[in-house]
Amino acid sequence: MTNASVGVKANGETVRFSLNKQCDGNRLLMEEKKGTKIVKMSKKAKRNELRFYRLKAKKKINSPNPEVRIKYKLEKAKRKEAWLIENLTKFELTKAPAEAYDPEILTDEERHYLKRTDEKKKNYVQVGRRGIFGGAVLNMHLHWKKHETVKVVSKPCEPxxxxxxxxxxxxxxxxxxxxxxxSNTIIFYRGKNY
Known part of the structure; x- marks a missing residue:
């Protein structure tokens, strides 16, 4: 068994490994030494062969020698990586174009109008002592659901x-x-296409 060659066949979601055997679809086929006649393996023979591979792998995993265990894990990882790469090559994904940032240009009149309307409102979002966290941004978006502008107040702010x-x-x-x-307040506009 030391001179045995290992064959790998990935078919859909299943991977089949074989020693001195050819994998053909879902059947494991074995060549006889006498001629080129191909014989199907029985269920019992398949089960015994799989049991043999499991026992062999279990011996390597439970080996007292750490080098053997690490080599086995590396071999297994390489087989898995090769299988995953093979499956990934089947899918051709087109790269999505990067979102182009398109800032809206506001006229001075629009800015003045939005500034005046927001100054009259009492609602605001607070930035805490620890600075900006996801909660402040989330609250801004929640506020923008019903209002065009939001006032952000940061009271304990350094000059x-x-x-x-x-x-x-x-x-x-x-x-x-x-x-x-x-007075440490910032007024933000959500944009026309929000």
């Missing part, structure tokens, strides 16, 4: 950090900064 918050929030929420007030 000059409000502009950094505005840039980061605009990038994360994909909103448009309309105004940054000195």
């Amino acid at each position: 000059g950090k409000i502009h950094e918050y505005a840039e980061v929030l605009a990038q994360l929420s994909k909103g448009i900064v309309i105004d940054i007030n000195p």
Whole structure:
């Protein structure tokens, strides 16, 4: 058995390994030594052969020598990788084009109108002491379901950090900064195509 050649056949979702055998579809076929006559294996013979492979693998897994165990795991991983790559080549996926960022251009009149309407509203989203987290962005999107603009308040803000918050929030929420007030409030517009 040391000179035996190993054959691999992947068919759909099943992978078949064979020693000195040819795999043909769902049948395991074995060549006789006398001639080129091909004999089907019985269910019992198949079961015994699979049992033999399982016992052989179990011996390698439970081996006291760590080198044998690692080699077996590497062989198994390589077989699995080859099988997965073979299956992946069957599927041709087209790459989706990257989303082009299309910022909306607002006129000065629109900016002024949105700024005035948002200043009258009492609703706001708070940025906490720890800075910007996903909760602030989520609250902005929830607010934008019913309103065009949202006011973001960051009370414990260091001087000059409000502009950094505005840039980061605009990038994360994909909103448009309309105004940054000195009282640490930022007004965002959701966009026309929201």
